[in-house]
Amino acid sequence: MAGAGVAAASLLPAHVNAESGQGQQGNPNRSFSLKGRKLGALEVSSIGLGVQNMSRTYTGTTPYRPEMISVIRTAFDQxxxxxxxxxxxxxxxxxxxxxxxxAPFRDQVVIATKFGWNIDPETGERRPGLNSRPAHIKRVVEGMLKRLNTDRIDLLYQHRVDPEVPIEDVAGAVKDLIDQGKVLHWGLSEMGLKTLRRAHAVLPVSAVQSEYSMLWRGPEQEVIPTCEELGIGFVPWSPLGVQFLTGWIDAKTTFAPGDFRSTESRFSPENLQQNVALVDLVTDWADRKRAAPAQIALAWLMAKQPWIVPIPGTTNKDHLLQNIGAGEVHFTPAEFTELSDAIASIEIRGQRLPDAVQVYSDVEAPAMAK
Structure with missing residues (x-):
């Protein structure tokens, strides 16, 4: 099993403080000075927190809710x-x-959430496929506002593009919500590029969210250049490669039944033998920079563009502090080029997602009816 019984401190190099996630000169009692970054016109901290696994982890366990509240509040404190x-x-x-x-600091933070899957707004039942019909979006947002105990959503994403609904209709629904003050900014996730351009033309898009890390670099080809052209921020999900870039996973790792990573061929036994070369590289750089492997992976993403904001998820406070500490890891131009060239030289084998999930990415919305 992948590190199921490993203490959090064991993930850190010997020279890294287990409380602060920093090197020998780190102060575990100090607050991190995360600089602000812009996603379009929306200002956020340079590192965010993804809370996806706070109700269910990769391995299917249910985290202790009070501890998850504490993780969120510690993140804000830092x-x-x-x-x-x-x-x-x-x-x-x-x-x-x-x-x-x-809740105690709602007006000091940016909340992002997403609509788009076909979930019954009354019962929460998951139904097949997607649903971005305008009336449905508006009902979903009303439920979000109640669950989030807020009067507005700072950043509302379409989670996946609905192949049955023109993106112009989606943008129109979101614009109505913006006009009502219920939404402040909007974004798209894992969309086709034509859809992104059409959406942005109707209602300026603040952020695009897609998987991006040293392990999966697909957005570098077209998505990130398009965001740069249009002035759209980019938010990498899974910036640590579902724990791969933390050093938890090695060539001998197997996954428990129900762990979705067991469905990703990049983590199959035959492909891990090749792909762990990337872990070795990150670990070497962690030693070189007196940091943790996760910090190297996050710092590299942030060094790519000033409008890239990774959102590593965690249910562990020590890991949270370690991730936040990535904001204090910096590369010289020569170091960044050297590291990037080394990453590019490693061929990652296997798919990032199973076909049944990948089919929802890179989708283009249908044209408007004439």
């Missing part, structure tokens, strides 16, 4: 102002946890 959820996580339960967690 400078995190950007929290990411979705109605589909739970479904609904993660939004409730986040709403409770940020």
């Amino acid at each position: 400078g995190v102002t950007f929290f990411d959820a979705a109605e589909a996580y739970g479904p609904w339960e993660v939004e409730r946890i986040l709403g409770e967690g940020v």
Whole structure:
């Protein structure tokens, strides 16, 4: 099993403080000074917190709710102002946890959440496929506001593109919500590029969210250049490669039944033999920079562009502090080029997602009816 009984401190190099996630000169009692970044016109902390697993972890366990509230509040205490959820996580339960967690400082943080899966707004029943019909979006947002205990959603994403609904109709529904003050900014996730351009033309998009890390670099080809062209921020989900880039996973790792990583061929035994070369690289750089492997992976993403804001998820306070500490890891231009070239030289074998899930990515919305 992948590190199921490993203490949090064992993930850190010997020279890294287990409380602060920093090197020998780190102060475990100090607050991190996370600089602000812009997603379009929306300002957030340079590192966010993804709360997806706070109702159910990769391995299928249910975290202790009071501890999840404590993780959220610790993140805020350490400078995190950007929290990411979705109605589909739970479904609904993660939004409730986040709403409770940020209640004492709601007006000082940015809440992001997502609509788009076909979830019954009354019962929470998961139904097949997607649903971004305008009337449905508006009903979903009313439920989100109640679960999050707030009067507005700072950043509302379409979780996946609905192949049955023109993106112009989706943008129109979100614009209505913005006009009512219930939504402040909007974004898209894992969309086709033509759909992104059409959406942005109707209602300026603040952020795109897609998987992106040293392990999966697909967005570098077209998505990130398009975001740069249009002035749209980019939010990598799974910036630590579902724990791969933390050093938890090695060539001998197997996954428990129900752990979705067992369905990703990049983690199959035959492919792990090749792919762990990336872990070795990150670990070497962690030693070199007196940091933890996860910090190297996150710092590299942040060094790519000033409008990239990773949202590592965790249910562990030590890991949270470690991730936040990535904001204090920096590369010289020569180091960044050297590291990037080394990453590019490693061929990652296997798919990032099973076909049944990948089919929902890179979808183009249908044209408007004439």
